Amino acid sequence: MKLSERLYEKAQPIWEQSHSHPFVQGIGNGTLDIEKFKFFMCQDYLYLIDYARLFALGSLKAHNLETMQTFAKMLHVTLDEEMSLHRAYAKRLGISKEELEATKPAPTTLAYSSYMLNIAQRGSLKELLAAVMPCAWSYYEIGKKLSETPGAMEHVWYGEWVTMYQSPEFGEVAEWQIDLLDQLTESSSEEELLELEEIFLTTSRFEYMFWDMSYQQAMWPLHD
Ligand SMILES: Cc1ncc(CO)c(N)n1
Numbered sequence: 468m469k470l471s472e473r474l475y476e477k478a479q480p481i482w483e484q485s486h487s488h489p490f491v492q493g494i495g496n497g498t499l500d501i502e503k504f505k506f507f508m509c510q511d512y513l514y515l516i517d518y519a520r521l522f523a524l525g526s527l528k529a530h531n532l533e534t535m536q537t538f539a540k541m542l543h544v545t546l547d548e549e550m551s552l553h554r555a556y557a558k559r560l561g562i563s564k565e566e567l568e569a570t571k572p573a574p575t576t577l578a579y580s581s582y583m584l585n586i587a588q589r590g591s592l593k594e595l596l597a598a599v600m601p602c603a604w605s606y607y608e609i610g611k612k613l614s615e616t617p618g619a620m621e622h623v624w625y626g627e628w629v630t631m632y633q634s635p636e637f638g639e640v641a642e643w644q645i646d647l648l649d650q651l652t653e654s655s656s657e658e659e660l661l662e663l664e665e666i667f668l669t670t671s672r673f674e675y676m677f678w679d680m681s682y683q684q685a686m687w688p689l690h691d
Pocket residue numbers: 511514515549601602603606674677
């Protein structure tokens with residue numbers, strides 16, 4: 468069994484909770500409160516900055532030129548295409564570029580980004596991939612599922628979001644990461660596979676928490 472098949476199976480109970488979360492469902496049926504989406508977009512913008520850094524680290528840790536080029540491409544696509552979606556939404560939502568960039572990270576954003584970057588910095592390419600894989604893979608799955616709802620891709624607010632994440636180009640990114648990790652772990656020990664599984668499940672849990680944080684618009688529970 469390929470590692471990716473095992474990871475997919477193990478993560479299902481978590482991923483299913485993300486799929487059925489009211490934030491995700493609300494994007495699909497168009498009922499999500501726009502204030503919650505605003506919160507999500509600003510926090511996601513911060514998240515993507517660190518997510519992009521993981522691709523820079525992937526390029527650094529790559530074992531050959533082709534892998535290095537693909538990580539560099541994902542770095543570029545994140546900074547200049549995915550984040551352009553956020554910049555365009557911010558503009559429509561009345562959030563200035565300065566405001567967007569000055570967003571303060573919520574505790575869940577900080578925890579998720581810090582965990583991912585820590586794994587990527589101290590681990591090998593395998594650990595880095597295990598940490599980053601639930602991101603593109605689960606968003607692609609969510610995009611595809613939501614796009615099946617009639618009108619979801621045409622919705623005045625959430626249509627563009629669904630359209631981007633269900634796109635085959637976005638799916639290719641997930642597939643490339645999956646294939647590379649499967650290839651790199653062909654002869655890994657059970658002990659190593661278990662470690663990678665734990666990382667994958669941890670970022671899968673953080674993905675769920677990110678939806679929930681956005682739904683609750685959860686900042687620090689303290690007031691300065
Ligand atoms: C939190 C999060 N996970 C994954 C993606 C997909 O890139 C995203 N934009 N945000």
